[in-house]
Amino acid sequence: MKILSIVTKLSVLLAILLLLSLLGYAIFGNRVFLKFSPIVGQQAGDFTLELFNGEKMKLSDLRGKAVLLNFWASWCIPCRDEAPALDASWKKYRDKQAVFIGVNVWDDKDSALLYLKKFGGAYENGMDPKGEIAVEYGVGGVPETYFIDTSGKIVDKYTGPLTEEIIDYFLGKALSTNHGITKDGN
Amino acid sequence: MVIDLKMIRKINMFRKAFAFTTPAFIILALLTLNSIADNIDDQVRKISYLLMCPVCQGQTVAESNSELATQMRAIIKQKLEEGESKEEIIAYFVNRYGETILGAPPTKGANWLIWILPALALVFGGAGIAIFLHKSKSEKGKEKAKEMLNEPRVQAESKYLEKLDEELKEFES
Numbered sequence: 001m002k003i004l005s006i007v008t009k010l011s012v013l014l015a016i017l018l019l020l021s022l023l024g025y026a027i028f029g030n031r032v033f034l035k036f037s038p039i040v041g042q043q044a045g046d047f048t049l050e051l052f053n054g055e056k057m058k059l060s061d062l063r064g065k066a067v068l069l070n071f072w073a074s075w076c077i078p079c080r081d082e083a084p085a086l087d088a089s090w091k092k093y094r095d096k097q098a099v100f101i102g103v104n105v106w107d108d109k110d111s112a113l114l115y116l117k118k119f120g121g122a123y124e125n126g127m128d129p130k131g132e133i134a135v136e137y138g139v140g141g142v143p144e145t146y147f148i149d150t151s152g153k154i155v156d157k158y159t160g161p162l163t164e165e166i167i168d169y170f171l172g173k174a175l176s177t178n179h180g181i182t183k184d185g186n
Numbered sequence: 187m188v189i190d191l192k193m194i195r196k197i198n199m200f201r202k203a204f205a206f207t208t209p210a211f212i213i214l215a216l217l218t219l220n221s222i223a224d225n226i227d228d229q230v231r232k233i234s235y236l237l238m239c240p241v242c243q244g245q246t247v248a249e250s251n252s253e254l255a256t257q258m259r260a261i262i263k264q265k266l267e268e269g270e271s272k273e274e275i276i277a278y279f280v281n282r283y284g285e286t287i288l289g290a291p292p293t294k295g296a297n298w299l300i301w302i303l304p305a306l307a308l309v310f311g312g313a314g315i316a317i318f319l320h321k322s323k324s325e326k327g328k329e330k331a332k333e334m335l336n337e338p339r340v341q342a343e344s345k346y347l348e349k350l351d352e353e354l355k356e357f358e359s
Contacts, residue, residue: 038284106253131257138282140240140254 037138037157044069044148045136049103049126052113057101057124060152066098066174067148068167071134073107074115076142082161083119089167090123097150098171100124105134105142145170149177230263233272236289237279246289 039045044067046060059067070086072079090100102125104112109127116125128134137146137154147156147170155177156170234248239255247255247262258279265275279287291297321327334340 036284038281130260131254132261134254135258135261135279135282138240138284140283 037154039138040154040157042154044146044152044154047133047136049101049124049128049133051124051126052109052116057126059101059148062099063152064097064150066150066171067146068093068098068100068171068174069103069137069146069148070101070162071103071105071137071139071142071144073105073142074111075107078161079143080115080119082143082163083121085162085164085167087120087122089162089164089171092164093167093171094123096175098175102126103128103133105131105139147171147174149174151177153177226263226266229266229272230259233262233266233275234259236276237287238289240283240287 044059046058049057051057086100093100100123102121102123104125104127107127112127115121141159143161145158145162146154147158149155155174158166158170231248235246237247237258239245239247239250239252239258241252241254242250245255247258262275265278276288285292291300293301335344
C-alpha cells in the first residue's frame with residue numbers, strides 16, 4: 001500500500017532538515033557578525049562625551065580623523081575579551097589619524113573605573129549615563145563598535161568582540177575613505 | 187470725611203469675587219498642568235508599546251525594566267516635550283534600529299506576506315481538510331476503503347484480530 005509518494009517523503013525530509021539546521025544555527029551558531037544597521041552610510045550623530053578624567057570630547061571636533069567608537073560595560077564578558085586587542089590597536093593607530101573612543105553604557109562609574117584599571121583602555125573613555133549616545137547610534141548590546149571615516153560618515157558597525165585583525169580591516173577602510181578632507185578636517 | 191458707601195460695596199464685591207475665583211483659577215491651572223503631564227505620560231506609554239526593546243526577548247519598551255528601555259522611554263518623553271509627533275519619534279528609532287524595532291511589521295512591500303500568509307494558510311488548509319473529508323465520504327472513497335480492506339496484509343491482520351478476540355473471550359469465560 002502506497003500512502004505517500006517518494007516526492008512527498010523527500011519534501012518532508014528536506015523541510016525537517018531545514019528546520020533542524022535553522023534550530024542548530026539559532027542555538028549553536030556564531031552570532032558574531034556584521035549586523036545590518038540603518039545608520040551605516042549616514043553621517044555620524046554628533047555628541048559630547050564626558051570623559052572619566054573630567055574632560056569633554058565632541059565628536060565633530062575630530063573631523064579629518066577616523067574614529068573607532070566602542071560601546072562597552074564592565075559586566076560584559078566579551079568586552080573583556082576584546083580589551084587587549086583594542087589597547088594594542090590603539091597603540092598602533094594613535095599616530096595614524098585614528099581616534100579610539102570608549103563609551104561606557106548601562107553601568108555605574110565605580111565598576112567602569114575598576115574595569116579600566118584592570119583591563120586597559122588607555123584611550124579616551126567616558127560614560128553615557130542617560131543612554132543618549134547609545135540610542136543615537138542604535139546600540140542594542142555590548143560590545144558594539146562603529147567605524148567613522150574622516151568625513152564623519154559611519155562606514156561600518158561590528159557586533160561582538162573585536163580582534164586586532166578585525167580592527168585593522170575596518171579601521172583601514174575608514175582611514176582610506178578620504179572624501180577630499182585634509183588632516184585639519186577642512 | 188465723606189464715606190462713599192457705593193464705593194465700599196463695590197470694593198467688597200471685588201474682594202468676594204477675587205476670594206472665590208482665585209482658588210478656582212489655581213485649581214483649574216493645576217488640573218490643566220496635571221492633565222498635560224498625564225497626557226504626555228500616556229503618549230509615552232502608547233509609543234513605548236509600539237516599539238520592541240532591543241535587548242529583551244519579546245518585550246516592548248513599555249513592558250521592559252531594562253536600563254535601555256528605561257532610557258528609551260525617557261528619550262520618548264523628552265522628544266514629546268520638545269513637540270515631536272508620534273510618527274517622528276517612531277521614525278527616529280526606526281532610523282537607528284531598523285524596522286525590527288517595530289512591534290508590528292509595517293504593511294508595505296514584502297511585509298504584506300506576513301499579514302496575508304496566516305489567513306491564506308487558514309483558508310487553504312481549511313479547504314484542503316474539507317475536500318479530504320468530502321472525498322472520504324463519497325462513493326469513490328468507500329470503494330477505496332473496501333479495496334484497502336481486501337489487501338492481503340489487512341486481511342491477515344483482521345484474521346489475526348478475530349482469533350485474538352476469540353481467545354480473549356475463551357480466557358474471560
